[in-house]
Amino acid sequence: MKKKLFAALVGALCYVMNAVAAPQVIEDVLGRQVTVDVPAKRVVLGFYAEDYMAIGSEKAFDHVVGLSLDTWKGWRPASWSLYTQHRPSLKQIPDVGEVEAQTFSIEKVLSLNPSVVVLADWQFKGLGADVDVLESAGIPVVVVDYNAQTLARHVNSTLIIGTLTGEDARAQKMAKDYENSITYLQNTIAKAGLPKPRTYVEFGNKGPNEYSFTYGKNMWGAMISAAGGDNIAAPFVEWWGPINPEQVLASRPEVIFIAGTESSKQPDAMLIGQGIDRKESVERLTGFTTRSGWDSLPAVENKRVFGIYQGASRTIMDGSMMQYLAKALYPQLFADLKPEQNYLNFYKQYLPVIPQGTFAVQMTD
Incomplete structure (x- = not known):
């Protein structure tokens, strides 16, 4: 009995010490x-x-x-x-x-x-x-x-x-899971030796009628580079900011990403995220392809225009969004990946809530 009591006291003391x-x-x-x-x-x-x-x-x-x-x-x-x-x-x-x-x-x-x-x-x-x-x-x-x-x-x-x-x-x-995921994407892309697709990304909070922020070295710009894309804004925008619309046309992007959130003051802004229906996201995304001159861009001609959730960047949860970028850029390499489901799986594993909605979308969805 004394040994059991002593063990219990030691255990309690260790718990208190660890909590301090x-x-x-x-x-x-x-x-x-x-x-x-x-x-x-x-x-x-x-x-x-x-x-x-x-x-x-x-x-x-x-x-x-x-x-x-x-x-x-x-x-x-x-x-x-x-x-x-x-x-x-x-x-x-x-x-x-x-x-x-x-x-x-x-x-x-x-x-x-x-x-x-x-x-x-x-x-x-x-x-x-x-x-x-x-x-x-x-x-x-x-x-x-x-x-x-x-x-x-x-x-x-x-x-x-x-x-x-x-x-x-x-x-x-x-951290190890994240590192393994990114390393797998980059090693697979490097091994394939394919040309880097010319890529443009924009925060679609202002809608199709006005060009909003694009990204250079950080956020979506850095993610595109890490996922094997050739970010057309990199020579012109250091961190984030607008780019001349004529430069976008001249660069002829092969893949376009429009980032968005669940809400915006602009009625035609990109809408994506928690509580957003997929059909509505596709409609908003498609609206950007009607911009002047965009109908002749390779990305639009080949329907390689994608919507991505702004809230899934700048976070440890963005490993799944990196998967989505890589799959959009190199569909032949990552056909088996399910990035949007992996995003929700992170919530199931580590967080007490699970959002419902649309977090990644293609104009053909």
Whole structure:
């Protein structure tokens, strides 16, 4: 009996010790050495909310005390609605404002007494000297980055969040699965030795009547390059921004991707995502092919025009979207891949909700 009691006490003590945060030096994606008590108990989260939950599990949000609400509720309202229906307590997390809109409040963050602030690379750069205010107050700031859309930063960011949430093993599996998926795509393409298809991508939030953002080195631009496409915007757009419509016509893309979300102020914008019917996505996508001069583009002539979900980029979940890009670019190499189903499978495996809708579509669907 005494041995059993002793064993039980030891087990309880180990559980308590494991639950207590301990200082650890974390190297973030910028190479900064940051000392953080992990697992983190009071977290202000600037971006990548779904990634934080997927990697750290839902219980990680028990310790999120502040959130940049616009980066979730404002940018992806359908996703926010889905999660808050499942977990109403998300609505009670204080909003700290949004960096791009210049509403991010350092005072609000300080008032929440966080043990760590987790920022995207673009948020860290946007805040500038305000980061010094946080660090001077003894609040560690850790930078992660899925926007760059590089394998190294995706893997590194995932492992960092795993450490912050005390879910190292879960993060390592997720990062390894992602790395294996990307490596398989790239090795298959390299082995085939096929010409790189000329490719154009655009965020279709403004509809067919006005050219919106395309991408150079990051986000969809980086993903297209990684998936073996020849991004026609790369020589003209460094990160993201509009391109001259005449340049698109002159470049004669062989494959076109139009990214979209579930909602837009423009009535003819690309519509795709949670709750969106496939037929409606196809109709919106087809509308872009009526642009002046597009009827003679190889991509339109051969019906290689695709719709992709903006919410499935800049996240550890975008491995499935990389599969979709690769399959659209090299259909003969990846006929057996089911990227859209794999996207939903990630939710089934790692997240407490599963969205329904359309997340990737071709004009012939």
